[in-house]
Amino acid sequence: MLKSIGCGEVRAEHAGAQVTLAGWVHRRRDHGGLIFLDLRDSTGLVQVVAFPEDAGFATAESVRSEYVVQVQGEVARRKEGTENADLPTGEIEVRVASLRVLNEAETPPFPVNQDTEVAESTRLRYRYLDLRRERMQRNIRLRHRVVHLIRNFMSSRDFIEVETPVLGLATPEGARDYLVPSRVHPGSFYALPQSPQQWKQLLMVAGVDRYFQIARCYRDEDLRADRQPEFTQLDLEMAFVEQEDILRLTEDLYQHLAAEVGGFTVPAEFPRLTYAECMERFGSDKPDLRYGMEITDLTNDVRGTEFQVFTRVIEDGGRIRAIAVQGGADISRRGLDALTEVARENGASGLVWVQFTGEGPLDGITADDIKTPVSRFFSPEDLAGLGAACGAKRGDLLLIAAGADAMTSRVLDVLRRQLAEERGLADPDTLSFLFVTEFPMFEYDEDHERWSAVHHLFTSPFTDDLGIVESDPGAVRSHAYDLVCNGQEVASGSIRIHSRDVQMSVLRALGLSMDEAMLKFGHMLEAFTYGAPPHGGIAPGIDRTVALFARERDIREVIAFPKTKTASDLLMGAPAAVTAEQLKEVHVDLNAAAREHLAKQASEDEVEA
């Protein structure tokens, strides 16, 4: 080894010892007559000091930020009064006996030694330097730790890790596939897995009754802060289980992770809410439970009133729903207009607000203490009643949306989240986990005029609903469940269908013909005829999980080499054109549009060069 100890590991107890250090020059402080170097490696920072009489002094004068150097010297206690309490190594310093430059370094394109804001594209272009910075070092090390904890936990529960192919078969359902052309089979393509779903179910049939895998998944869809074209899941599956077994295992895992990582408040027991309950109380299937503002149904409270905006909606089968915003009476007229605009953008024709000023309960509140555009239609008593129904006090704001459930849910969910954000209601140190259960089996796809699976087509419908799978798909409940945390879906799973007949019925409900079903899923249907055990599983997103524990909002911050929004790799320059020879080998011809695009790109590159 080129070093005898890590920079960050040197302590007062080493005083007097000879050490060899190697690392990057974090910072140089040249006082003319003496030079300090902060030397950095993965273990931390240590101060190296060189005096003019030291052999390494001339070299110390010449080194620059990010030079890679090796230092030999004696550990010494710092002079009294010069200790640095902010550094674990702050009691000591290393007096240079020799200093060797292992490699020089260009001035980096952005500061490596401080956590300054840098354009993300620049960070990605020089990711190897970005990763050298403290924040990213912390994140990728946390990621390792979390994955390590997961592997140990799964092993301790008798799961075995099995690798499954990356080159597989395209499926007609779900996300767009990444395709890989076959050289050996002209005109045929592999698809990269959207998840190892089918493989893990086949492993269940194979008698591997407790499987897991840290699996890379690929989906060719547009990206977001929490979505990458390739991402990592803890994929797991168990045979002979019921939903409760999977949920308990998942909760145990996350309790374990939270306890080991530390620093977060986590519910003692993860609440379980049905999908219907979530939509009713929060308007979302991934509610943030760190704050209140639950939705209240006011339909019956306003049924007989004069206000036709409400009564007409009720006649049309809609409902009147509201949230109470604690302390919201101080929101300005302009702020209220902005909230109304948000409601409109999400499909509402308007938003009724009521502000209760003053303090204390709403009983006996007078018109003077109520601000609302609908005062003509409601008495102060009526409005107080509505407020009380939502749990409001004086000083609070009531926001009322009227219309179809889908719209009012969306509007109140968006408002709830926005207000929580604006008013800082979400505790950053709380991880508010919950399970959402009883997802509907199907949803209607307006664009393609057919039913599609909400979770996926291997999800088991409720036994009680098997009779209506094909006659009334919209009413079928499924054994699909999510783990949700702080308004984000972190895991998703289900109990699977293990019967060929049920699977065929679901495929028919999705509008797949027998021929198509056999072509795309014949292998699954066949496997199910050979004694498939009842089974189920879940797939927590590793990127999102690590981001939660790292307090990062963007999963790109916990991925070593992420892609941009347009799925390109700024460091390597992928994707890129390949040679005509390579295309020929895989029997691929580019169409005119693709050729034109490449030509244009090439000419732009020339201009730059």
Added chain:
RNA sequence: GGCCCCGUGGUGUAGAGGCCUAACACGCCACCCUGUCACGGUGGAGAUCGUCGGUUCGAAUCCGAUCGGGGUCGCCA
């Protein structure tokens, strides 16, 4: 695919028709400095304002296109 935001020395920002021969901080370079730790001091170099085109007597600034990055809706079983 729609909508929105951003693009100015190496980095982060300011500049919003003529005051710009583009400002500030950090960084960089040189010199000075024996106890700093975001060391300090003095001096200096460095951007034609993403690209292309247009409007104008005049464009970093206005308009259009385009490229790149980001957000969001669709999409993501």
